[in-house]
Amino acid sequence: DGGITQSPKYLFRKEGQNVTLSCEQNLNHDAMYWYRQDPGQGLRLIYYSQIVNDFQKGDIAEGYSVSREKKESFPLTVTSAQKNPTAFYLCASSAGYGEETQYFGPGTRLLVL
Amino acid sequence: QKEVEQDPGPLSVPEGAIVSLNCTYSNSAFQYFMWYRQYSRKGPELLMYTYSSGNKEDGRFTAQVDKSSKYISLFIRDSQPSDSATYLCAMSARYNNDMRFGAGTRLTVKP
Numbered sequence: 170d171g172g173i174t175q176s177p178k179y180l181f182r183k184e185g186q187n188v189t190l191s192c193e194q195n196l197n198h199d200a201m202y203w204y205r206q207d208p209g210q211g212l213r214l215i216y217y218s219q220i221v222n223d224f225q226k227g228d229i230a231e232g233y234s235v236s237r238e239k240k241e242s243f244p245l246t247v248t249s250a251q252k253n254p255t256a257f258y259l260c261a262s263s264a265g266y267g268e269e270t271q272y273f274g275p276g277t278r279l280l281v282l
Numbered sequence: 283q284k285e286v287e288q289d290p291g292p293l294s295v296p297e298g299a300i301v302s303l304n305c306t307y308s309n310s311a312f313q314y315f316m317w318y319r320q321y322s323r324k325g326p327e328l329l330m331y332t333y334s335s336g337n338k339e340d341g342r343f344t345a346q347v348d349k350s351s352k353y354i355s356l357f358i359r360d361s362q363p364s365d366s367a368t369y370l371c372a373m374s375a376r377y378n379n380d381m382r383f384g385a386g387t388r389l390t391v392k393p
Contacts, residue, residue, distance in 0.1 A: 173325075204383075209290060211370065211383040212326075259325055270316065271372075271381065273325035 172196065173274035175260050180279045182247065182254060190245045190277045192260030198272075199265035201243035205229060206257040206276075215258075218243055219265065247279060255281050285309050288371055288384030297393050301358040305371035305384045308352065312373040312382075315347050317356045320368045320386065329369075330356065361391045 173194045182188045194201065200219050204212040214227030218237040232251025237243055243262075247254045257278050261271040288305045295301055303317075313334055318326035330345040332338045332354075338345045344357040354373070358365055371384040 175325075202381075209385055211286070211288075211385040212372075214381070257323075270328055270331055272328065273318075275325045276323070278323070 173260060173262055173272060175258075175274040175277050177277060178275070180277055181282050182279060183282050185249045187246055187248050188279070190247070190258055190260075190279070192243045192245065192274060194241055194243075194260075194262045194274075196262055196264075196272065197240070198262035199240070200263045201237070202261040202263075202271065203227075203233070203235065203243070203245045204259045204261065206259055212259065215245065254279055283308060286371065286373060286382045286384045289387055290385050292388040292390060294390045294392060295361055297361060297363060297391055299361050299391070301361050301365070301389060301391075303356040303358075303369050303371075303387050303389070305354050305373075306352055307354075307373060307382070309373075309375065309382070310349075310352065311375040313376065314374045315345070315354050316372040317343075317345055318370040318372060319365075320370060322367075326370055363391050363393050366390045 176191045202217045203215040206212050213229050215233050216235045218224035224237050234246045257276050259276045260274040263271045286307045315332045317330040319329050320326040332345050332347050335347045335349045342359045346355040368386040368388045370386045374381040
Protein backbone atom coordinates (compact mmCIF):
# COMPACT_ATOMS: atom_id res chain seq x y z
CA ASP A 170 0.00 0.00 0.00
CA GLY A 171 1.27 3.46 -0.90
CA GLY A 172 1.09 6.11 1.74
CA ILE A 173 2.69 8.27 4.39
CA THR A 174 3.69 6.95 7.78
CA GLN A 175 4.54 8.99 10.85
CA SER A 176 6.04 7.79 14.08
CA PRO A 177 5.63 7.76 16.94
CA LYS A 178 1.91 8.33 17.37
CA TYR A 179 2.50 10.03 20.72
CA LEU A 180 5.73 11.66 21.91
CA PHE A 181 6.60 13.16 25.25
CA ARG A 182 9.25 15.82 25.59
CA LYS A 183 11.04 16.91 28.72
CA GLU A 184 12.05 20.53 29.11
CA GLY A 185 15.31 21.31 27.32
CA GLN A 186 15.16 18.15 25.25
CA ASN A 187 15.28 17.84 21.47
CA VAL A 188 12.92 15.28 19.93
CA THR A 189 12.66 13.99 16.37
CA LEU A 190 9.45 13.08 14.55
CA SER A 191 9.68 10.62 11.69
CA CYS A 192 7.91 10.91 8.33
CA GLU A 193 8.27 8.37 5.51
CA GLN A 194 6.43 8.15 2.19
CA ASN A 195 6.44 5.49 -0.53
CA LEU A 196 4.41 7.49 -3.04
CA ASN A 197 7.52 8.55 -4.96
CA HIS A 198 6.56 12.16 -4.27
CA ASP A 199 9.15 14.90 -4.71
CA ALA A 200 7.70 17.40 -2.24
CA MET A 201 7.20 16.94 1.50
CA TYR A 202 5.82 19.24 4.19
CA TRP A 203 5.51 19.59 7.93
CA TYR A 204 2.52 21.31 9.52
CA ARG A 205 1.54 22.07 13.05
CA GLN A 206 -2.14 21.92 14.06
CA ASP A 207 -3.44 23.69 17.14
CA PRO A 208 -7.10 23.82 18.19
CA GLY A 209 -9.02 26.54 16.36
CA GLN A 210 -6.02 27.65 14.28
CA GLY A 211 -5.93 25.33 11.31
CA LEU A 212 -2.69 24.01 9.87
CA ARG A 213 0.44 26.14 9.84
CA LEU A 214 3.44 25.33 7.66
CA ILE A 215 6.72 24.69 9.50
CA TYR A 216 9.07 23.53 6.74
CA TYR A 217 8.80 22.18 3.23
CA SER A 218 11.10 20.44 0.78
CA GLN A 219 10.58 20.35 -2.98
CA ILE A 220 13.54 18.10 -3.69
CA VAL A 221 16.18 16.00 -1.93
CA ASN A 222 18.88 17.97 -0.08
CA ASP A 223 16.84 21.17 -0.24
CA PHE A 224 14.27 22.62 2.16
CA GLN A 225 12.72 25.97 2.97
CA LYS A 226 11.26 27.61 6.05
CA GLY A 227 7.53 27.96 6.32
CA ASP A 228 5.53 30.41 8.42
CA ILE A 229 6.57 29.11 11.85
CA ALA A 230 10.05 27.56 11.45
CA GLU A 231 11.60 28.98 14.63
CA GLY A 232 12.52 26.23 17.08
CA TYR A 233 12.35 23.47 14.46
CA SER A 234 14.84 21.85 12.09
CA VAL A 235 14.56 19.34 9.25
CA SER A 236 16.69 17.30 6.86
CA ARG A 237 15.97 15.73 3.48
CA GLU A 238 18.72 13.23 2.74
CA LYS A 239 16.42 10.74 1.03
CA LYS A 240 13.41 11.28 -1.21
CA GLU A 241 11.17 9.17 0.99
CA SER A 242 12.13 10.63 4.36
CA PHE A 243 11.66 14.08 5.93
CA PRO A 244 12.28 14.02 9.72
CA LEU A 245 11.39 17.01 11.90
CA THR A 246 13.34 17.90 15.05
CA VAL A 247 11.62 19.97 17.69
CA THR A 248 14.42 21.74 19.52
CA SER A 249 14.56 23.12 23.04
CA ALA A 250 14.22 26.58 21.48
CA GLN A 251 10.56 25.82 20.69
CA LYS A 252 8.90 27.06 23.86
CA ASN A 253 5.38 25.88 23.10
CA PRO A 254 5.77 22.54 21.31
CA THR A 255 2.55 20.86 22.44
CA ALA A 256 0.56 20.29 19.24
CA PHE A 257 -0.48 17.75 16.62
CA TYR A 258 2.20 17.49 13.91
CA LEU A 259 1.26 16.46 10.40
CA CYS A 260 3.53 15.44 7.56
CA ALA A 261 2.31 15.69 3.96
CA SER A 262 3.63 15.03 0.49
CA SER A 263 2.74 15.97 -3.07
CA ALA A 264 4.00 14.94 -6.47
CA GLY A 265 5.68 18.33 -6.95
CA TYR A 266 5.35 21.29 -9.26
CA GLY A 267 2.14 21.19 -11.24
CA GLU A 268 0.45 18.81 -8.81
CA GLU A 269 -1.25 20.77 -6.08
CA THR A 270 -2.82 17.99 -4.02
CA GLN A 271 -1.19 17.19 -0.72
CA TYR A 272 -1.64 13.87 1.05
CA PHE A 273 -1.26 13.63 4.80
CA GLY A 274 0.11 11.13 7.25
CA PRO A 275 -1.72 10.08 10.44
CA GLY A 276 0.06 12.65 12.64
CA THR A 277 2.15 12.70 15.81
CA ARG A 278 0.86 14.25 19.01
CA LEU A 279 3.65 15.89 21.00
CA LEU A 280 3.16 16.56 24.68
CA VAL A 281 5.46 18.29 27.14
CA LEU A 282 6.13 16.68 30.51
CA GLN B 283 -7.91 39.46 8.91
CA LYS B 284 -6.99 35.85 8.22
CA GLU B 285 -6.36 34.84 4.61
CA VAL B 286 -8.91 32.03 4.94
CA GLU B 287 -11.94 32.24 7.20
CA GLN B 288 -13.96 29.19 8.19
CA ASP B 289 -16.67 28.98 10.81
CA PRO B 290 -15.45 26.43 13.38
CA GLY B 291 -18.98 25.38 14.34
CA PRO B 292 -19.75 23.00 15.88
CA LEU B 293 -22.47 22.05 13.44
CA SER B 294 -24.97 19.33 14.36
CA VAL B 295 -27.51 17.92 11.90
CA PRO B 296 -29.86 14.90 11.79
CA GLU B 297 -29.03 11.95 9.56
CA GLY B 298 -30.18 12.52 5.99
CA ALA B 299 -29.86 16.31 6.12
CA ILE B 300 -28.06 18.39 3.52
CA VAL B 301 -24.96 19.98 5.01
CA SER B 302 -23.41 23.20 3.76
CA LEU B 303 -19.84 24.09 4.76
CA ASN B 304 -18.22 27.33 3.67
CA CYS B 305 -14.99 29.28 3.55
CA THR B 306 -14.16 32.81 2.49
CA TYR B 307 -10.75 34.07 1.48
CA SER B 308 -9.01 37.34 0.76
CA ASN B 309 -6.20 36.43 -1.66
CA SER B 310 -7.47 36.74 -5.22
CA ALA B 311 -4.43 34.79 -6.47
CA PHE B 312 -5.78 31.50 -5.08
CA GLN B 313 -6.59 29.12 -7.92
CA TYR B 314 -6.60 25.67 -6.34
CA PHE B 315 -9.25 24.77 -3.78
CA MET B 316 -9.48 21.65 -1.68
CA TRP B 317 -11.65 20.15 1.01
CA TYR B 318 -10.19 17.71 3.52
CA ARG B 319 -12.01 15.54 6.06
CA GLN B 320 -10.29 14.89 9.37
CA TYR B 321 -11.51 12.36 11.89
CA SER B 322 -10.54 12.86 15.52
CA ARG B 323 -6.81 12.31 16.14
CA LYS B 324 -6.19 11.36 12.50
CA GLY B 325 -4.54 13.05 9.54
CA PRO B 326 -6.68 14.95 7.01
CA GLU B 327 -7.82 13.03 3.93
CA LEU B 328 -8.54 14.72 0.62
CA LEU B 329 -12.24 14.85 -0.30
CA MET B 330 -12.51 17.27 -3.19
CA TYR B 331 -10.14 19.22 -5.42
CA THR B 332 -11.24 22.05 -7.70
CA TYR B 333 -9.27 24.31 -10.00
CA SER B 334 -10.56 27.86 -10.51
CA SER B 335 -14.32 28.51 -10.44
CA GLY B 336 -17.22 26.13 -10.92
CA ASN B 337 -18.78 23.03 -9.42
CA LYS B 338 -17.49 19.53 -8.94
CA GLU B 339 -19.54 16.56 -7.82
CA ASP B 340 -18.39 13.25 -6.38
CA GLY B 341 -21.09 10.99 -5.03
CA ARG B 342 -22.83 12.75 -2.14
CA PHE B 343 -20.30 15.59 -2.14
CA THR B 344 -20.41 18.78 -4.23
CA ALA B 345 -17.75 21.47 -4.15
CA GLN B 346 -18.47 24.98 -5.41
CA VAL B 347 -16.04 27.81 -6.04
CA ASP B 348 -17.10 31.41 -6.64
CA LYS B 349 -13.92 33.37 -7.26
CA SER B 350 -15.77 36.63 -7.84
CA SER B 351 -17.08 36.46 -4.27
CA LYS B 352 -13.99 34.70 -2.89
CA TYR B 353 -16.26 32.03 -1.46
CA ILE B 354 -16.12 28.24 -1.56
CA SER B 355 -18.62 25.67 -0.37
CA LEU B 356 -18.89 21.95 0.25
CA PHE B 357 -22.33 20.33 0.21
CA ILE B 358 -22.99 16.89 1.65
CA ARG B 359 -26.25 15.25 0.62
CA ASP B 360 -27.97 12.51 2.59
CA SER B 361 -25.55 13.01 5.46
CA GLN B 362 -24.55 9.93 7.47
CA PRO B 363 -23.20 9.51 11.01
CA SER B 364 -19.92 8.41 9.39
CA ASP B 365 -19.63 11.95 7.97
CA SER B 366 -19.08 13.25 11.51
CA ALA B 367 -15.64 14.83 11.37
CA THR B 368 -13.86 18.15 11.02
CA TYR B 369 -13.85 19.57 7.50
CA LEU B 370 -10.92 21.74 6.44
CA CYS B 371 -10.86 23.98 3.41
CA ALA B 372 -7.49 24.66 1.78
CA MET B 373 -6.33 26.76 -1.11
CA SER B 374 -3.20 27.85 -2.92
CA ALA B 375 -2.10 30.22 -5.66
CA ARG B 376 0.20 27.90 -7.52
CA TYR B 377 2.79 26.00 -5.56
CA ASN B 378 2.12 23.84 -2.54
CA ASN B 379 4.36 25.85 -0.30
CA ASP B 380 1.75 28.59 -0.15
CA MET B 381 -1.19 26.37 0.78
CA ARG B 382 -3.49 28.07 3.28
CA PHE B 383 -5.94 26.20 5.48
CA GLY B 384 -9.12 27.19 7.21
CA ALA B 385 -9.45 26.43 10.92
CA GLY B 386 -11.91 23.59 10.20
CA THR B 387 -15.63 23.09 10.87
CA ARG B 388 -16.59 20.33 13.26
CA LEU B 389 -19.64 18.42 12.00
CA THR B 390 -21.76 15.91 13.90
CA VAL B 391 -24.46 13.91 12.12
CA LYS B 392 -26.89 12.41 14.60
CA PRO B 393 -28.64 9.07 13.85
